[in-house]
Amino acid sequence: MEYRSLGKSGLQVSALSLGSWLTFGKQITDEVAGQLMEIAYEAGVNFFDNAEIYANGQSEVVMGNLLKEKNWDRSSYIVSSKLFFGSSQAKPNQKGLSRKHIMEGCHAALKRLQLDYVDLLFCHRPDKNTPIEETVWAMNHLIAQGKVLYWGTSEWSASELMEAYLVAEKYHLIGPTMEQPQYNMLVRDKMEKEYLHLFKHYGLGTSIWSPLASGLLSGKYNQRMPTDTRMNTDGLEWLKERTLQEQWIEKTCRLTELAAKTGVSMPVFALAWCLKNPNVSTVILGASKTAQLQENLQAIEAVKQLTEQVLEEVEQILQNKPEQ
Numbered sequence: 001m002e003y004r005s006l007g008k009s010g011l012q013v014s015a016l017s018l019g020s021w022l023t024f025g026k027q028i029t030d031e032v033a034g035q036l037m038e039i040a041y042e043a044g045v046n047f048f049d050n051a052e053i054y055a056n057g058q059s060e061v062v063m064g065n066l067l068k069e070k071n072w073d074r075s076s077y078i079v080s081s082k083l084f085f086g087s088s089q090a091k092p093n094q095k096g097l098s099r100k101h102i103m104e105g106c107h108a109a110l111k112r113l114q115l116d117y118v119d120l121l122f123c124h125r126p127d128k129n130t131p132i133e134e135t136v137w138a139m140n141h142l143i144a145q146g147k148v149l150y151w152g153t154s155e156w157s158a159s160e161l162m163e164a165y166l167v168a169e170k171y172h173l174i175g176p177t178m179e180q181p182q183y184n185m186l187v188r189d190k191m192e193k194e195y196l197h198l199f200k201h202y203g204l205g206t207s208i209w210s211p212l213a214s215g216l217l218s219g220k221y222n223q224r225m226p227t228d229t230r231m232n233t234d235g236l237e238w239l240k241e242r243t244l245q246e247q248w249i250e251k252t253c254r255l256t257e258l259a260a261k262t263g264v265s266m267p268v269f270a271l272a273w274c275l276k277n278p279n280v281s282t283v284i285l286g287a288s289k290t291a292q293l294q295e296n297l298q299a300i301e302a303v304k305q306l307t308e309q310v311l312e313e314v315e316q317i318l319q320n321k322p323e324q
């Protein structure tokens with residue numbers, strides 16, 4: 001496994017990590033969740049990603065039980081949670097980024113995870129109803145209490161992040177260490193354009209999500225619609241509509257041919273491409289089956305297959321490189 005610094009922080013995070021969205025507590029059994037964590041940890045993965053909203057809290061319950069059962073040294077792994085959405089039944093103060101929800105949401109996540117602290121706590125989305133100042137102070141409060149080690153954001157704009165840095169500077173507080181944006185061959189703007197000055201001037205770290213565009217970039221939707229996948233799950237019709245776009249499938253078909261020529265499978269090719277970006281601190285993998293995770297972990301080795309020439313051929317197919 002390769003380890004990267006989480007931005008300018010001293011934290012070393014495995015270049016590949018494991019997330020639990022839609023899988024833990026939902027699509028897969030707890031037994032499979034345990035096997036995924038075991039495979040990941042054995043391969044050197046040290047970061048497990050979670051959020052209060054995943055499976056309405058159940059994803060944290062499952063991960064907490066598994067961490068307890070596995071009894072790994074607490075200092076050997078990193079766990080995150082994310083606050084903002086609350087639960088599907090959330091009342092007004094049970095969501096958002098107010099001091100109240102940040103404090104109460106963090107305590108509830110720690111209880112579900114059966115942990116004394118989370119290493120990373122993300123603001124899952126920006127909250128237009130709360131001054132950023134209040135959020136930055138609340139996060140610093142949790143850090144001072146030892147309940148959170150580093151705080152960050154997810155899908156914030158560069159200007160919202162800037163505002164957080166300015167507040168932190170003004171009051172001598174700790175600003176965001178990391179952001180969690182979507183990043184894959186099909187969605188590139190934040191990582192390759194919008195955040196560039198934040199990487200350079202603030203040392204922002206990143207844990208990127210949906211590196212396979214929810215499975216599309218595995219190539220399995222190229223010719224047919226397989227069953228038993230995320231895209232067939234009841235309630236996820238919105239995701240299917242957003243993801244299975246004709247032009248994206250066409251590009252994936254051509255990328256699949258290029259991947260084969262390069263000697264790696266399509267999912268491994270797409271993940272290795274994400275790893276090539278030095279501003280990516282960690283690529284969060286998702287898997288519903290152990291075989292998928294075993295395959296995806298090969299991405300570290302595959303990075304060297306992505307020569308300048310291969311990358312150029314990728315650009316020819318994608319035609320979506322953000323202008324800087």
Ligand code: NDP
Pocket residue numbers: 018019020021022023049050124154155180208209210211212213214215216218220228229230231267284285286287288289291292293295296
């Ligand atoms: P991916 O885009 O990699 O999608 C993962 C899914 O793709 C798997 O669950 C599986 O779904 C399919 N898949 C994975 N590997 C293979 C393979 N080798 N062959 C075929 N199919 C494969 O990542 P996620 O969308 O799951 O995101 C990763 C993590 O990022 C999440 O778990 C979460 O922790 C985080 N996240 C954060 C968000 C945020 O707002 N901050 C939003 C979304 C995710 P299936 O078998 O069902 O088809």
